[in-house]
Amino acid sequence: MKCIKCGEKAVIHLRQHNTLALCKEDFLAWVPEQTQRFIEKYRMFGRDDRALVAVSGGKDSLSLWDILWRLGYSTTGLYIGLGIDGGIGYSDTSLKMCEKFAAERGLQLQVVDAPAEYGGTIPELSESTHRGRKKPCAVCGLVKRHIMNRAAREGGYDVLVTGHNLDDEASILMANTLNWISGYLLRQWPVLEAGPGGLVRKAKPLCRLYERDMAAYALLRGIEYVYEECPYSHGSKSLFYKEMLNRLEAERPGAKMSFYVAFLEAKEQGLFASSTDPALERLHNCPSCGQPTTAPGGCAFCRMLAKAV
Amino acid sequence: MSVKLVLREQEFEVKPGMTLRHSLEKIDVLPEAVLAIRDGEMITEDEILHDGEVVRLVAVISGG
Numbered sequence: 572m573k574c575i576k577c578g579e580k581a582v583i584h585l586r587q588h589n590t591l592a593l594c595k596e597d598f599l600a601w602v603p604e605q606t607q608r609f610i611e612k613y614r615m616f617g618r619d620d621r622a623l624v625a626v627s628g629g630k631d632s633l634s635l636w637d638i639l640w641r642l643g644y645s646t647t648g649l650y651i652g653l654g655i656d657g658g659i660g661y662s663d664t665s666l667k668m669c670e671k672f673a674a675e676r677g678l679q680l681q682v683v684d685a686p687a688e689y690g691g692t693i694p695e696l697s698e699s700t701h702r703g704r705k706k707p708c709a710v711c712g713l714v715k716r717h718i719m720n721r722a723a724r725e726g727g728y729d730v731l732v733t734g735h736n737l738d739d740e741a742s743i744l745m746a747n748t749l750n751w752i753s754g755y756l757l758r759q760w761p762v763l764e765a766g767p768g769g770l771v772r773k774a775k776p777l778c779r780l781y782e783r784d785m786a787a788y789a790l791l792r793g794i795e796y797v798y799e800e801c802p803y804s805h806g807s808k809s810l811f812y813k814e815m816l817n818r819l820e821a822e823r824p825g826a827k828m829s830f831y832v833a834f835l836e837a838k839e840q841g842l843f844a845s846s847t848d849p850a851l852e853r854l855h856n857c858p859s860c861g862q863p864t865t866a867p868g869g870c871a872f873c874r875m876l877a878k879a880v
Numbered sequence: 881m882s883v884k885l886v887l888r889e890q891e892f893e894v895k896p897g898m899t900l901r902h903s904l905e906k907i908d909v910l911p912e913a914v915l916a917i918r919d920g921e922m923i924t925e926d927e928i929l930h931d932g933e934v935v936r937l938v939a940v941i942s943g944g
Binding site: 582738786787791814821 | 915
């Protein structure tokens with residue numbers, strides 16, 4: 572197969588775009604071009620904005636940081652230490668990958684260590700709060716969302732960006748559609764505006780790029796990333812939905828993209844009539860930590876921590 | 881006469897002369913879920929795999 576741009580040997584065929592096959596050089600130019608296109612299309616952020624990039628040490632977030640750096644955006648990385656070992660030193664390895672990446676490019680990396688700040692690793696907090704004892708993913712998500720919002724607020728950043736790719740978004744959409752979770756469907760969008768009470772603006776610049784393409788980008792750019800899965804992700808719903816969507820994709824190239832993009836287009840055309848999110852109207856500041864929450868009284872994070880003591 | 885495909889700790893052997901896509905079908909691995917590396921180069925699914933070659937498959941799915 573030949574690169575459709577230069578005729579050299581292609582290294583990747585992007586079947587979702589029919590005949591699009593690219594050589595290494597043209598693929599490494601195509602990914603940032605596409606990212607820039609979607610940053611503009613969804614009005615995510617501009618050249619003067621300061622972006623905080625949440626990095627986990629995985630292929631998506633490090634590739635995103637690399638792309639934004641290549642595109643000339645002003646970025647700082649945020650790494651959240653979760654204290655997950657799983658017999659493979661998962662969190663330690665992740666941090667090292669992020670530090671190496673930042674050092675090689677002269678970028679600034681902010682590190683927040685959750686166990687040091689909140690008195691327990693994610694598995695410990697999960698155990699002691701009885702919130703998903705065997706599966707700490709719910710606690711992990713809660714802690715990460717809390718810290719990301721706090722760090723972006725305190726640092727005065729204009730936007731918090733995450734490395735969610737199209738497969739992540741399509742699998743979330745699949746889960747929310749199968750259960751018709753209207754609140755989540757209403758909120759799912761490539762960019763979420765800042766909300767009352769200090770809810771920071773969030774953007775997902777990779778939301779239109781396939782997971783496979785992001786892995787290819789990381790490999791071809793020589794980005795070292797954590798290849799191993801989080802030890803707790805085995806059997807997770809998101810992996811299940813991703814696999815299901817890939818089976819569909821194998822039979823119908825472009826099916827994942829069409830599922831997600833048609834959803835976005837339907838929203839733009841008013842499929843979800845409500846223009847105001849009822850959850851946003853309930854937002855107030857948690858009396859304990861000051862972060863925005865829709866829960867009556869204290870936020871879910873502070874209630875979780877209170878149980879851990 | 882075989883081609884070796886390596887995915888994480890698993891090794892698979894397939895007959896030479898098939899395309900990568902066909903070889904992946906034989907071992908029940910979705911082409912959408914992996915990237916293939918041969919001699920340090922990423923290859924597309926239409927590439928024919930030859931006798932004695934070793935192809936490293938990189939799983940692309942992450943999440944949790």
